[in-house]
Amino acid sequence: MNHVSPPQGSISPTSFEERLASVQLRQIFQHAPIGMALLDLQGNWLDVNGQFCRIVGYSRDELLVRAFRDITVAEDIAIDTGLLAQLLAGKIPSYQREKRYIRKDGTPIWVELAVSLARNAQDEPEYLITQIVDINSLKLAHDALRERELTLEAILGALPVGVRMASANGHIVSANLASLEIWCGVGGEMVHEGVYRAWDAATGTALEGDDWPLQRTFATGKGVEAQLLDILCFDDTPKTVLCSVLPIIDDQSRMIGAIEVIQDMTRWLKLEQQLLVRTRELENRNKELEQFAYVASHDLQEPLRKVSSFVQLFAKRYAEQVDETGQSYLNFAVDGARRMQLLIDDLLHYSRVSRGGSEPVPVDLERVYKALAQDFSQVLAETGGELLCGPLPVVLGEPTQMRALMQNLIGNALKYHQPGRAPRVEVTAETNEQGVATIHVRDNGIGIESRFFERIFVIFQRLHNRAEYPGSGIGLAICKRIAENHGGRLWLESVPGEGTTFHFTITTAGVENEAG
Numbered sequence: 482m483n484h485v486s487p488p489q490g491s492i493s494p495t496s497f498e499e500r501l502a503s504v505q506l507r508q509i510f511q512h513a514p515i516g517m518a519l520l521d522l523q524g525n526w527l528d529v530n531g532q533f534c535r536i537v538g539y540s541r542d543e544l545l546v547r548a549f550r551d552i553t554v555a556e557d558i559a560i561d562t563g564l565l566a567q568l569l570a571g572k573i574p575s576y577q578r579e580k581r582y583i584r585k586d587g588t589p590i591w592v593e594l595a596v597s598l599a600r601n602a603q604d605e606p607e608y609l610i611t612q613i614v615d616i617n618s619l620k621l622a623h624d625a626l627r628e629r630e631l632t633l634e635a636i637l638g639a640l641p642v643g644v645r646m647a648s649a650n651g652h653i654v655s656a657n658l659a660s661l662e663i664w665c666g667v668g669g670e671m672v673h674e675g676v677y678r679a680w681d682a683a684t685g686t687a688l689e690g691d692d693w694p695l696q697r698t699f700a701t702g703k704g705v706e707a708q709l710l711d712i713l714c715f716d717d718t719p720k721t722v723l724c725s726v727l728p729i730i731d732d733q734s735r736m737i738g739a740i741e742v743i744q745d746m747t748r749w750l751k752l753e754q755q756l757l758v759r760t761r762e763l764e765n766r767n768k769e770l771e772q773f774a775y776v777a778s779h780d781l782q783e784p785l786r787k788v789s790s791f792v793q794l795f796a797k798r799y800a801e802q803v804d805e806t807g808q809s810y811l812n813f814a815v816d817g818a819r820r821m822q823l824l825i826d827d828l829l830h831y832s833r834v835s836r837g838g839s840e841p842v843p844v845d846l847e848r849v850y851k852a853l854a855q856d857f858s859q860v861l862a863e864t865g866g867e868l869l870c871g872p873l874p875v876v877l878g879e880p881t882q883m884r885a886l887m888q889n890l891i892g893n894a895l896k897y898h899q900p901g902r903a904p905r906v907e908v909t910a911e912t913n914e915q916g917v918a919t920i921h922v923r924d925n926g927i928g929i930e931s932r933f934f935e936r937i938f939v940i941f942q943r944l945h946n947r948a949e950y951p952g953s954g955i956g957l958a959i960c961k962r963i964a965e966n967h968g969g970r971l972w973l974e975s976v977p978g979e980g981t982t983f984h985f986t987i988t989t990a991g992v993e994n995e996a997g
């Protein structure tokens with residue numbers, strides 16, 4: 482049974498009866514899906530419906546002893562009061578606004594409020610009718626969305642690449658600063674529109690209609706990945722850009738837009754071009770130098786051999802006819818020719834290594850080691866030295882170069898030993914998952930100061946004179962070349978007075994070899 486009672490307050494029973502006379506009207510008020518309330522002209526509630534109570538969390542009785550100010554967020558009260566004054570003054574017939582109430586549990590809630598003024602028969606303001614819709618979740622969602630939009634805008638604004646977004650109909654809806662700058666030319670004005678001109682950088686074909694990456698994406702539904710375009714900016718600056726387009730697909734697999742990303746590659750391509758030219762120049766110069774070293778050392782051999790053999794011949798035949806000073810001059814000449822012969826041999830060896838070798842084949846480093854151990858047996862016996870080796874892999878290499886590499890490193894390790902301490906040299910290896918082996922040659926010799934780590938790899942650079950330790954200073958330069966020729970590296974660690982370890986990397990012959 483519906484009990485219709487007149488609201489309390491200043492509304493005369495007659496006018497109330499007139500407006501809410503019927504039970505149906507009362508029912509509508511009570512059960513409306515939106516909040517409804519009647520207030521006196523001071524803003525005290527005269528009646529509220531169930532939905533309004535649910536929105537603010539107060540019971541009807543609690544509200545009827547309150548005014549709207551009591552449950553309105555402080556900052557919103559002044560606006561309400563101002564609008565109310567205008568309403569009562571007849572300046573506006575009604576108003577609608579978004580505002581916040583404070584729910585009984587203390588939390589704020591966003592509502593859409595519509596307020597109108599009811600007048601009596603004499604056209605005097607009598608009471609206020611308000612309708613309230615809960616828009617809290619909508620408002621919070623909207624605010625969150627706006628926040629994300631602002632974040633996105635900030636990110637796009639800060640991006641060094643141009644980003645443009647197109648809506649479902651293919652129209653550009655937003656373009657970040659970088660994209661505008663790319664099209665406007667160097668330091669150009671912010672021109673938003675102009676004639677877009679571009680050519681496919683690979684084919685030189687001018688872009689028209691669906692040739693444009695963005696249009697193509699809309700025509701095919703597929704993205705465009707990194708297409709290089711030559712463009713003419715609005716200020717006629719030519720540029721090369723890298724353009725990619727990504728379609729935006731919704732949950733129903735419909736294309737609802739696209740994102741175009743363009744990156745100005747002009748500077749990079751120019752740099753790349755310069756780098757290529759420079760690399761080519763260096764390669765050519767390198768080749769010329771290698772050629773020169775080869776020809777020089779090769780062609781020097783013949784006359785040197787002649788000088789050397791005739792000096793020796795002279796020494797043999799006319800030794801008795803020259804005095805002691807002449808004898809020592811002759812000895813210097815013979816020795817000089819012999820040393821020059823060694824240097825030329827080394828140089829020739831180095832340029833042969835630099836010119837590359839034959840195709841790599843599986844080389845068993847353990848076998849190489851065993852042969853070398855044999856060669857070094859005399860040195861070991863003389864010095865009381867020790868040469869040890871762990872398991873060594875089968876690697877892919879040029880056999881003579883592999884032998885030269887191991888020979889130089891082991892030879893040096895034995896040669897540069899501490900006076901009075903027998904050399905102890907150890908060769909070990911380990912192979913990583915990619916099949917690349919690192920070989921270590923460790924000695925207990927004199928060691929090398931780290932400031933010489935680069936110098937010792939330079940051709941003919943030595944840290945000692947020949948009286949201390951014999952040699953020409955080319956061994957490590959050759960070793961480095963060999964390691965690099967095989968796609969590896971050669972480096973060292975050393976503690977002066979304690980010893981040195983040389984490491985080099987090389988690809989193992991791997992499965993094929995084991996299988997074969």
Ligand code: ADP
Pocket residue numbers: 889893894895897924926927928929937938942943944945951952953954955956957958981
């Ligand atoms: P060489 O041995 O003919 O002098 P290398 O190019 O093989 O020429 O070596 C260059 C220099 O590096 C050597 O003169 C020596 O000073 C230093 N060096 C090389 N290997 C070692 C080592 N295992 N221990 C200490 N010093 C070394």
